[in-house]
Amino acid sequence: DIQMTQSPSSLSASIGDRVTITCRASDRIYSYLNWYQQRPGKAPKLLIYATSNLQSGVPSRFSGSKSGTDFILTISSVQPEDSATYYCQQTYNTPPWTFGPGTRVEIK
Amino acid sequence: QVQLVESGGGVVPPGRSLRLSCEMSGVTFNDHGMHWVRQAPGKGLEWVANVWSDGNTRHYSDSVKGRFTISRDNSKNTLYLEMSSLRGDDTAVYYCAREVISEAGTWDWLDPWGQGTLVIVSS
Numbered sequence: 001d002i003q004m005t006q007s008p009s010s011l012s013a014s015i016g017d018r019v020t021i022t023c024r025a026s027d028r029i030y031s032y033l034n035w036y037q038q039r040p041g042k043a044p045k046l047l048i049y050a051t052s053n054l055q056s057g058v059p060s061r062f063s064g065s066k067s068g069t070d071f072i073l074t075i076s077s078v079q080p081e082d083s084a085t086y087y088c089q090q091t092y093n094t095p096p097w098t099f100g101p102g103t104r105v106e107i108k
Numbered sequence: 109q110v111q112l113v114e115s116g117g118g119v120v121p122p123g124r125s126l127r128l129s130c131e132m133s134g135v136t137f138n139d140h141g142m143h144w145v146r147q148a149p150g151k152g153l154e155w156v157a158n159v160w161s162d163g164n165t166r167h168y169s170d171s172v173k174g175r176f177t178i179s180r181d182n183s184k185n186t187l188y189l190e191m192s193s194l195r196g197d198d199t200a201v202y203y204c205a206r207e208v209i210s211e212a213g214t215w216d217w218l219d220p221w222g223q224g225t226l227v228i229v230s231s
Contacts, residue, residue: 032215036153043222045221046217050217089218095169
C-alpha cells in the first residue's frame, strides 16, 4: 500500500500570510493526488483534484502543484475561514485510497 | 445540488452489528461509485470501503475486511454499510462520499461528502 506523509503537522499563520503544505507519497503516484479541507466539526470538502485542478466554488487563493516527489497545497493569502485541517489523498494505486495524516492550520 | 445524508449511527456493544445508510439526491445515483470513509475521535481520515456503480465490485480496507459489507440499492438511491463483530477501534464518524471520475476516465476524487454519522462501540 502507498503511504502518505504531510508536513508540517500543524502551523499557525496570520491573516494574509502565504501558507504551504507538503504531501509526499511512499511510491510514485504521478498526478493522482487530491486535497481536502475539513473545518472543525464538519465533513471534508474537496479543494483540489489531480494535483492542480481547483474544484468549482473554491476560492482562487488555493492552489496545488508538484515539485519532484512533493505535492504542495498553497494558500496565497490566508483568511480566517481557512482555519481547518487539510488532507491529501492518493488515488493512483488503489485500493486502498489512502489519506495523509493531515495538517492543522490555525489562524492567529 | 448533490446531497448525501447518512443515518444509522449510535452506541453498540462490542461484538454486535450495525447498519449505516447513505441516501443520495440531486444526481443519478447509479452513475457513480461510492465510498465510506471514517474518522476516529481526534484522528485523521481512514478509507473503509467502496462499491462500483453497478454494485458488483467492492473493495475493503484490511481493518474491516471480513467484518463489514458495503452494498447499494440503486432503486432507492441508497448506499449501505453493514458492520458486524464491531470493536472499540471501529468507533468513529462514518462518512459516505460520491466518487467522481474525470471525463477522460483518468482521475478520481470524492465529492461531495455526507455530514457523517457517529458510531460508538462500547459496553
